[in-house]
Amino acid sequence: MTIRRKEPEMNARTEVLDRIRRALADVPASERPQDVPVPRRYSHGGAPPTGSAAAVELLAERLAEYGASVHLVSTQDAASRLGRLVAGLGPGPVVVPRGFPPEWRSTLDPDRVLTDVPALPVAELDRAGAVVTTVAAAIATTGTLVLDGGPGQGRRALTLVPDVHVCVVRARQVMASVPEALAALRPARPLTFVSGPSATSDIELDRVEGVHGPRTLAAVVVT
Amino acid sequence: MNDATFLGMPAFPAAAAGALRDSQLRGNLARATGTIRSRRAAAVSEQDDWEHLREAGRAVKERTLRHLDRYLLQLEEKVTAAGGTVHWARDAEEARRIVVGLVQDTGEREVVKVKSMVTQEIGLNDALADAGIDAYETDLAELIVQLGQDHPSHILVPAIHRNRAEIREIFLRSMGAYGTAAPADLNDDPRRLAEAARRHLREKFLRAKVAVSGVNFLVAETGTAVVVESEGNGRMCLTLPETLISVAGIEKVIPTWQDLEVFLQLLPRSSTGERMNPYTSTWTGTRADDGPRAFHLVLVDAGRTEALSDPVGRQVLNCIRCSACLNVCPVYERVGGHAYGSVYPGPIGAVLSPQLRGTASEVDRALPYASSLCGACYEVCPVKIDIPEVLVHLRARVVEDGRGRLVPKPERLAMAAARWVISRPARLTAAQRAGAVAARLVARRGRVGRLPGPLSRWTDTRDAPVPPAETFSAWWKRTRR
The missing domain is CATH 3.40.50.10420 (NagB/RpiA/CoA transferase-like)
Incomplete structure (x- = not known):
């Protein structure tokens, strides 16, 4: 970065801020942001309650509506169901991020499992058949799975480049609404909200599933 | 202005007239906006x-x-x-x-x-x-x-x-x-x-x-x-x-x-x-x-602080670029986005572009008029931008800009004449009678089409029904004596 370019940028900052203050001459100097009321009479969620059977059912319905496959399984059956699901996905390595629960990982074919330690080059991710992760939260009303890069989720590229994404969700992570989920999430982490497989509305404004992100999204919800 | 992709485009009335003749374009737009309108309505109706x-x-x-x-x-x-x-x-x-x-x-x-x-x-x-x-x-x-x-x-x-x-x-x-x-x-x-x-x-x-x-x-x-x-x-x-x-x-x-x-x-x-x-x-x-x-x-910034300085126009900066106003707009559905001569087409473009770019060019002066003021855009706007209010506000600004010209615009002469006529009931009655007679002379199949001379500026873009032979006030006087 050269001094030559930095100098006018400093001026630009001052000038843009000056212009804003001049443009807002009608705003009283004593006014504080909180003096402009923001009525929050919209729903803050809470129904159905987090982790309830109704919340899980709603999540499953909404995910399925947007083209994800949904598998509701009991805690005892989770590992074997996940193993069968991944075995049935067709060939290719399966990426499993660090921190994925060992009891679930143990059912995956060890010859196919790829770990991201050290970080896999993007070309290798492109050759992988699938990725299996946990989630940070799920939103029932909108059919949304949220990843925050925490244990079992990995960096963002892992869940983006392979063509199949299998998510394991625990019932207690399923919240009803967007406000509840945002309050529970940490904005300092890179977040990805996933609502169904990749899609587009760019051809005649109708929805078509499957563009650049994973074209198959499967959710295993452990109740 | 650096709106390079749209450089040299004609102002809205000419561009719209061209677009309206493109039946492929109108078919594509009607189909796409129809699809998205019903999907939006369904998605909004389930959010209490x-x-x-x-x-x-x-x-x-x-x-x-x-x-x-x-x-x-x-x-x-x-x-x-x-x-x-x-x-x-x-x-x-x-x-x-x-x-x-x-x-x-x-x-x-x-x-x-x-x-x-x-x-x-x-x-x-x-x-x-x-x-x-x-x-x-x-x-x-x-x-x-x-x-x-x-x-x-x-x-x-x-x-x-x-x-x-x-x-x-x-x-x-x-x-x-x-x-x-x-x-x-x-x-x-x-x-x-x-x-x-x-x-x-x-x-x-x-x-x-x-x-x-x-x-x-x-x-x-x-x-x-x-x-x-x-x-x-x-x-x-x-x-x-x-x-x-x-x-x-x-x-x-x-x-x-x-x-x-x-x-x-x-x-x-x-x-x-x-x-x-x-x-x-x-x-x-x-x-x-x-x-x-x-x-x-x-x-x-690029013009945003200019929009911010107008307490009425400021609200266009609420825009979250959802495009719902385009999809419901009867004007947009018929002419498409290119006619607006701006990267921001449709109702929001008609209020945003003249504020970001100013109203110096013919394209930007025409944009506040690229609307029938039906208000559908305001109904669907998720951040409640009162687009019709801003359109009217900007029309006033465009007219204000025209004041002080040595030769007044025909529109200003017409408005001055109208003020003289409607400020006295007798003048209005006489004008209505004369207008009805004149209109019936030039009308074809019940519509007033293209008028000659400066009047064509009005009739080129709209048809008017022929006024009835008897005005309302004449009818009132005759029947309610």
């Missing part, structure tokens, strides 16, 4: 608290705009603390120079781009090309526009004026020149078209070192940037390259993380008619173990 969300969205934007300097400074501090670099641009030229310079600093000769209205607005792609840098649009509709050497015509779906058969033609003809060609047996099934785009762009995503994006929201409190998308091209651009340059209008900032809960509910339902769009990404600065190593945020 919709009106409360709209009011909260409007109020958050009002709070932000009235204290914009404070929130921008807070944003800058948080982004910088999280490892990002913030740049400020007074105008389009400065924004282009900053972005081109940042790409040159990396030594790379190509960038991948995720759909961004502001980079269209500032004409970034041409500036990159002039510097020898290839910019690849990765949004499907932007790709269609770029490969077709075309202009965008819709905020959300820039290729809305193209149907599937035309898209197939463009892919077959042009993809090979820029990378992986379309398969020879490509048909017009939307799934096959999407697949062709996936294959074409894959290699570009995987090798890209620099990405340029817009943003949907910037959270001042946390320094978090938000991109809302569908296809995953956004995630590719935000995640895989080493350097990310995000360009944002200064009005994109919102105060708090909690405020995001309002907009993440309003935007998808208004925009694509989905409960939630497939992918939303949020990031705060840079991280050692995930995503780009360098993050640059370019904050652009």
Whole structure:
């Protein structure tokens, strides 16, 4: 970065801020942001309650509506169901991020499992058949799975480049609404909200599933 | 103005007249806007608290705009603390120079781009090309526009004026020149078209070192940037390259993380008619173990402070670029986006462009009139921009600009004459009688069509029914004596 370019940028900052203050001459100097009321009479969620059977059912319905496959399984059956699901996905390595629960990982074919330690080059991710992760939260009303890069989720590229994404969700992570989920999430982490497989509305404004992100999204919800 | 892609376009009345004669265009638009209108209506109707969300969205934007300097400074501090670099641009030229310079600093000769209205607005792609840098649009509709050497015509779906058969033609003809060609047996099934785009762009995503994006929201409190998308091209651009340059209008900032809960509910339902769009990404600065190593945020004024200085017009800066107002607009549905001569078409474009660019040009002076003032745009606006109010306000400004001309406009002469006539009941009665007689003389099949001389300025764009032989006041006097 050269001094030559930095100098006018400093001026630009001052000038843009000056212009804003001049443009807002009608705003009283004593006014504080909180003096402009923001009525929050919209729903803050809470129904159905987090982790309830109704919340899980709603999540499953909404995910399925947007083209994800949904598998509701009991805690005892989770590992074997996940193993069968991944075995049935067709060939290719399966990426499993660090921190994925060992009891679930143990059912995956060890010859196919790829770990991201050290970080896999993007070309290798492109050759992988699938990725299996946990989630940070799920939103029932909108059919949304949220990843925050925490244990079992990995960096963002892992869940983006392979063509199949299998998510394991625990019932207690399923919240009803967007406000509840945002309050529970940490904005300092890179977040990805996933609502169904990749899609587009760019051809005649109708929805078509499957563009650049994973074209198959499967959710295993452990109740 | 640097609106390079639209340079030399005629003003709205002439452009609209041309567009109306294009039956293919009208068919494509009617079909697409009809589909999205019903999807939006369904998505909104299942959200019981919709009106409360709209009011909260409007109020958050009002709070932000009235204290914009404070929130921008807070944003800058948080982004910088999280490892990002913030740049400020007074105008389009400065924004282009900053972005081109940042790409040159990396030594790379190509960038991948995720759909961004502001980079269209500032004409970034041409500036990159002039510097020898290839910019690849990765949004499907932007790709269609770029490969077709075309202009965008819709905020959300820039290729809305193209149907599937035309898209197939463009892919077959042009993809090979820029990378992986379309398969020879490509048909017009939307799934096959999407697949062709996936294959074409894959290699570009995987090798890209620099990405340029817009943003949907910037959270001042946390320094978090938000991109809302569908296809995953956004995630590719935000995640895989080493350097990310995000360009944002200064009005994109919102105060708090909690405020995001309002907009993440309003935007998808208004925009694509989905409960939630497939992918939303949020990031705060840079991280050692995930995503780009360098993050640059370019904050652009380019006329926004001009709009901010107008207490009535200021509300257009609430806009979250959902495009619901385009999809419900009877004018947009018939003429399409190109007729507006701006990257922001439709009702929002008619109020935004003349404020960002000023009303010096004929194109921008015509835009506040590109509306029937039916009010459908206000009904669907998720942040309650009173577009009809701003349209009328801007029409007044355009008329004001005309005052003081040595030769008054015919419209002003007509209005002065009208004032003289309607200020005395006797004059009005006489004028109505004379008008009815005259109109019946020139009418054909019950309509008044083209009138001669200066009157044609009015009749060229509208037909009027023939006035009845007897006026209302004459009828009243005759029957209620």
